[in-house]
Amino acid sequence: MEKRSSFSGKIGFIMAAAGSAVGLGNIWRFPYLAAQYGGGIFLLVYIVLAVTFGFALMTAEIAIGRKTGLSAVEAYGKLHKKWKFLGYLAAIVPIIILPYYSVIGGWVAKYMWAFMSGDAADTAGNIVTSAGAEVSYFESFIAGVGEPIGWFALFLGFTAVVVLFGVEKGIEKVSKIMMPVLIVLSVLIAGYALCMDGAMEGLKYYIVPNFSHFSVKTVLAAMGQLFYSMSLAMGIMITYGSYMKKKDSIESSVRHIEIFDTGIAFLAGLMIIPAIFAVGDPETQLTKGPGLMFIVLPKVFEAMPAGEIVGAAFFVMVLFAALTSSISLMETIVSLFMDKFKMGRKTACVVVIGICILLGLPSSLGNGPLASVKIMGLAFLDFFDFISNSVLMPIVALFTCIFVGYVIKTKTVVDEVEIHNCKFKSKGLFTIVIKYFAPICIVLILATSIVDIIYTLTTGSSWL
Ligand code: TRP
Numbered sequence: 001m002e003k004r005s006s007f008s009g010k011i012g013f014i015m016a017a018a019g020s021a022v023g024l025g026n027i028w029r030f031p032y033l034a035a036q037y038g039g040g041i042f043l044l045v046y047i048v049l050a051v052t053f054g055f056a057l058m059t060a061e062i063a064i065g066r067k068t069g070l071s072a073v074e075a076y077g078k079l080h081k082k083w084k085f086l087g088y089l090a091a092i093v094p095i096i097i098l099p100y101y102s103v104i105g106g107w108v109a110k111y112m113w114a115f116m117s118g119d120a121a122d123t124a125g126n127i128v129t130s131a132g133a134e135v136s137y138f139e140s141f142i143a144g145v146g147e148p149i150g151w152f153a154l155f156l157g158f159t160a161v162v163v164l165f166g167v168e169k170g171i172e173k174v175s176k177i178m179m180p181v182l183i184v185l186s187v188l189i190a191g192y193a194l195c196m197d198g199a200m201e202g203l204k205y206y207i208v209p210n211f212s213h214f215s216v217k218t219v220l221a222a223m224g225q226l227f228y229s230m231s232l233a234m235g236i237m238i239t240y241g242s243y244m245k246k247k248d249s250i251e252s253s254v255r256h257i258e259i260f261d262t263g264i265a266f267l268a269g270l271m272i273i274p275a276i277f278a279v280g281d282p283e284t285q286l287t288k289g290p291g292l293m294f295i296v297l298p299k300v301f302e303a304m305p306a307g308e309i310v311g312a313a314f315f316v317m318v319l320f321a322a323l324t325s326s327i328s329l330m331e332t333i334v335s336l337f338m339d340k341f342k343m344g345r346k347t348a349c350v351v352v353i354g355i356c357i358l359l360g361l362p363s364s365l366g367n368g369p370l371a372s373v374k375i376m377g378l379a380f381l382d383f384f385d386f387i388s389n390s391v392l393m394p395i396v397a398l399f400t401c402i403f404v405g406y407v408i409k410t411k412t413v414v415d416e417v418e419i420h421n422c423k424f425k426s427k428g429l430f431t432i433v434i435k436y437f438a439p440i441c442i443v444l445i446l447a448t449s450i451v452d453i454i455y456t457l458t459t460g461s462s463w464l
Helices: 008-022 024-036 041-067 072-079 081-116 137-142 146-164 169-192 200-207 216-229 235-242 250-278 291-305 307-340 345-367 378-406 409-417 427-459
Strands: 125-127 132-138
Touching: 008 169, 008 200, 008 235, 008 250, 008 307, 024 041, 024 081, 024 216, 024 250, 024 291, 024 307, 041 072, 041 200, 041 216, 041 235, 041 250, 041 409, 041 427, 072 081, 072 235, 072 307, 072 378, 081 137, 081 291, 081 307, 081 345, 081 378, 125 137, 125 345, 132 137, 137 146, 137 291, 146 169, 146 345, 169 200, 169 250, 169 291, 169 307, 200 250, 216 307, 216 378, 216 427, 235 307, 250 291, 250 409, 291 307, 291 378, 307 345, 345 378, 378 409, 378 427, 409 427
Parallel strands: none
Antiparallel strands: 125 132
């Protein structure tokens, strides 16, 4: 049997796992959710969930991977025959995420191009449509057909070429240089944004929790974001764990990945949220959703000295962060198809591209020609985002907790963490979270949201 290669040392493992975790989730998704769900209170809930849920789930997944040396589907099956289904359930998540991830990746590529080709100033302004209405550059862009689809196709195509020819290593090397540059640039941009007039008001909104903004929806959004951003509840960390060496500490690796991932998300929020208040009209901007970064940042770059260059560099780095994630997402799906359906790499790639086009096209058109088509009141992109983050991932996480807490028992994970005399410092916290805290919270939140969905569908308005 082929021996599974392992990462060279703990740093190698942390970098690889963090490389997969850091992506659009941190830079694009976190800020708009934080803006929408009450700023400081969202941040607080997120951090509390990260050190409890996030920590316990990531530890469990990595330990399961390292113990079995297998990827998700086989790993669950090996530990307990009847639980193979959980691996399959987890595998659906990347399949839903990748298509719309590529749509957003296309938006990033478009903005990078706009900044590089001297159109930076346009991106901060408004455009008058043929009907005479004035809309922002971003809104006019996503309402189109050819352009957003073209950029989506380009992003998806590039990802596919890398996966098809198995040249991930080259991309990883480049992204190792890009990541630190992205961090330095983000600090610079956040620093500048914070000095803009009115930004302090925004900073306050972002970091001071206002409990009157708290709702079940805040917790659901924060939980979904946690899973998404840390690539949890989709089997990914099991695969990463399977490559980890026995002598390296799982617990401290998990802490490092978490701090890294949350740090970058926080920084992205710092670039965007205070700036919302500085560029005006926070009332409408805070709830802008997926377009927030593309609307606010060009305005910051417009005000900034050499903003055009900083902006271009920024979008290049974000594009790379997005590509490493999309490549890893596609690789996961392709290898699953290769194993399960005995396909060759090429066939599997073609099938995955087909699925991405099928699900990605409506997501891309949902802001333009298909804007009137709504599923449960949501546009296609938001619907896929909702189904994966707020429904499937919490369900996978719930099953994972039940599996670890009551089927294979927490001792299995604890033993794996404590191998080679590694002390598991947060053993108590881990056990309580996996057995009681996480499952109860997830059930409560899911039940409330299901009731809310039914209520919304029958009455037309939400009660939360
Ligand atoms: N965590 C990634 C991000 O923040 C997105 C992601 C979700 C991902 N699942 C993944 C990346 C699986 C790689 C593999 O953008």
